[in-house]
Amino acid sequence: IGPDGNIHAAWIQSWKGNIGYGTSADGSNWTVSDIPNTNCNPYAAPSICCTKWGTGTVYVAFVSTNDAIHVRTRSGTTWSSDTINVSGPGMICGGPSICAGTFFARVAWHGRFSEDANNEIYYNPEIYWNSLWPCWAYRQCLTSLDSYESQYPNIAADPNGNVHIIWSDSCDGNFEIYYNWRGGARYGRHLAVTCIRQPVGRISKDSIIPRARIGNFGEAKDSCYANCKITGPGSNYNENNENDWFGTITIEHGGEVTTPFPYWTPPGNVGDVYEVKVTVYLMPERIMEDYRVDSCVIRGVAVTATTILEPQEGDTLEHLKPAAYFTNTGTEPAENFYCHCDITSAGFQSDDYADSVLVVGSLAVDDSIFIGFDDYGCEEDCSYVATFHATSATEDTIYSPHIQVHFHGGTGVTESAEVLRIEPAGTNPFRTPPSISYSIGVPTEVSIRVYDVSGKLVEILHDGELSGRGRIHWNEKDKEGRMLADGLYFVRILTPQFDRTHKIVLVR
Numbered sequence: 001i002g003p004d005g006n007i008h009a010a011w012i013q014s015w016k017g018n019i020g021y022g023t024s025a026d027g028s029n030w031t032v033s034d035i036p037n038t039n040c041n042p043y044a045a046p047s048i049c050c051t052k053w054g055t056g057t058v059y060v061a062f063v064s065t066n067d068a069i070h071v072r073t074r075s076g077t078t079w080s081s082d083t084i085n086v087s088g089p090g091m092i093c094g095g096p097s098i099c100a101g102t103f104f105a106r107v108a109w110h111g112r113f114s115e116d117a118n119n120e121i122y123y124n125p126e127i128y129w130n131s132l133w134p135c136w137a138y139r140q141c142l143t144s145l146d147s148y149e150s151q152y153p154n155i156a157a158d159p160n161g162n163v164h165i166i167w168s169d170s171c172d173g174n175f176e177i178y179y180n181w182r183g184g185a186r187y188g189r190h191l192a193v194t195c196i197r198q199p200v201g202r203i204s205k206d207s208i209i210p211r212a213r214i215g216n217f218g219e220a221k222d223s224c225y226a227n228c229k230i231t232g233p234g235s236n237y238n239e240n241n242e243n244d245w246f247g248t249i250t251i252e253h254g255g256e257v258t259t260p261f262p263y264w265t266p267p268g269n270v271g272d273v274y275e276v277k278v279t280v281y282l283m284p285e286r287i288m289e290d291y292r293v294d295s296c297v298i299r300g301v302a303v304t305a306t307t308i309l310e311p312q313e314g315d316t317l318e319h320l321k322p323a324a325y326f327t328n329t330g331t332e333p334a335e336n337f338y339c340h341c342d343i344t345s346a347g348f349q350s351d352d353y354a355d356s357v358l359v360v361g362s363l364a365v366d367d368s369i370f371i372g373f374d375d376y377g378c379e380e381d382c383s384y385v386a387t388f389h390a391t392s393a394t395e396d397t398i399y400s401p402h403i404q405v406h407f408h409g410g411t412g413v414t415e416s417a418e419v420l421r422i423e424p425a426g427t428n429p430f431r432t433p434p435s436i437s438y439s440i441g442v443p444t445e446v447s448i449r450v451y452d453v454s455g456k457l458v459e460i461l462h463d464g465e466l467s468g469r470g471r472i473h474w475n476e477k478d479k480e481g482r483m484l485a486d487g488l489y490f491v492r493i494l495t496p497q498f499d500r501t502h503k504i505v506l507v508r
Helices: none
Strands: 007-013 018-024 030-034 047-050 057-063 069-075 092-100 105-112 120-129 133-136 150-157 163-169 176-182 191-198 201-203 211-216 222-232 235-240 249-251 256-260 273-282 287-298 303-310 323-328 334-345 353-363 368-372 383-392 403-409 421-425 435-451 457-473 487-494 499-506
Touching: 007 047, 007 057, 018 057, 057 092, 057 105, 069 092, 069 105, 105 150, 105 163, 120 150, 120 163, 191 222, 191 273, 191 287, 211 222, 211 249, 249 256, 303 334, 303 383, 303 403, 303 457, 323 334, 323 353, 323 383, 353 368
Parallel strands: 047 092, 092 150, 201 287
Antiparallel strands: 007 018, 018 030, 047 057, 057 069, 092 105, 105 120, 120 133, 150 163, 163 176, 191 211, 211 256, 222 235, 222 249, 222 273, 273 287, 303 323, 323 368, 334 353, 334 383, 383 403, 421 435, 435 457, 435 487, 487 499
16 A cells, blocks of 8 residues: 555466556556566566655566566556566575565565575665665575575565564474564664574584674675674573684675684583574674574484383382383484383492383474383382483484482381372372372272263273382373373272272363
């Protein structure tokens, strides 16, 4: 919509191989015509905008037959004689989006330099050349040149001239919508961090040379220096390029450079996330001009015992059946690995315990698996440490922190059957898989069953004899092995001595 309220529209006319144009004062009555010299790709929709000054200048961006981004303008009732290639040579482009502020237009698109390359998001602003007349600058890449797909931008300018852009990006493994913005065009000096090249996305633990692209959107050649900060587990990297090795950065008008920083070696482990911030300072004033923030994560396979079901910290047990949920906390699928439980006693009063379970197949990122280990009998008045961790079944490297739980053997005092205790362990609502603790002096027949709110039996946790102390774990699944929904459930505990029902609320 132009400043005079007129509506402008553009579309593909595949039967003509060009772009159609229509204008209307009320949205009902339209004047339609062809835009001259707009031989276009019939599969890529055009984009249209109008500046806010005077009666407005109409801009139409479209994909040409050779897959470049072209722009035509219309002042009053006349279309410009020239079609401007704003994407430059050698690029395969698509998805143009154009917007306008008071005086200038800006265009964004996705593009790549070969058929087998991934698309990145590019941007080109209209600027004043030597403060005399408007012209298009040079394309700027707004996304990282990585192995992820970035496509279909949509761009807009607010009343203050700030430019806002969203696009679809697969850098997190799935296509998600991303957003960024940039300060509006201004006169004089204007340098900006257009992209952080490294480290971004998934990285290895090898040494990296951090890099960033800086663009000159001002009116003349300019100079600056840049600073890079990387913060996260074990890292306090704070380096700039203003030294004898790199020197001050000089950038031509409308150009951009990629500047390196000193080496950085990620100090953390698989799954650790780091924030990367690059800041540009004008020279010689050393005034901060612009900054950009991105992040990276150390890639690799990691499996962690995230929920220890038995034993739990501080437990006093005569015997136990160790159990835990192991989770893929890395960035890659975990395949063919062992889950371990090791138990040692203080003072070496009893034999060490070591059991392992082989997980065959693949465990996806963020997925968990329940692992139960063999029974273990505790000695009286003895302190124990149980350690849970994972190792690879092949020669592949797997990161797994050792998770420890401290517990104690029984005191030798056994409760009688008359004072037997069977009850849910923990507090409602349960955000981890619930368990039923018991302490029974003599062997007793016990039935423990789970019902939903309709009274339907969904699972039988135990139906038989129990004695001693221990826990029975519920994996939140029904009798058919299907995961149950969050909500309210009833656990009925039936023995010859009592019949009790407890409420359990599952919240994941």
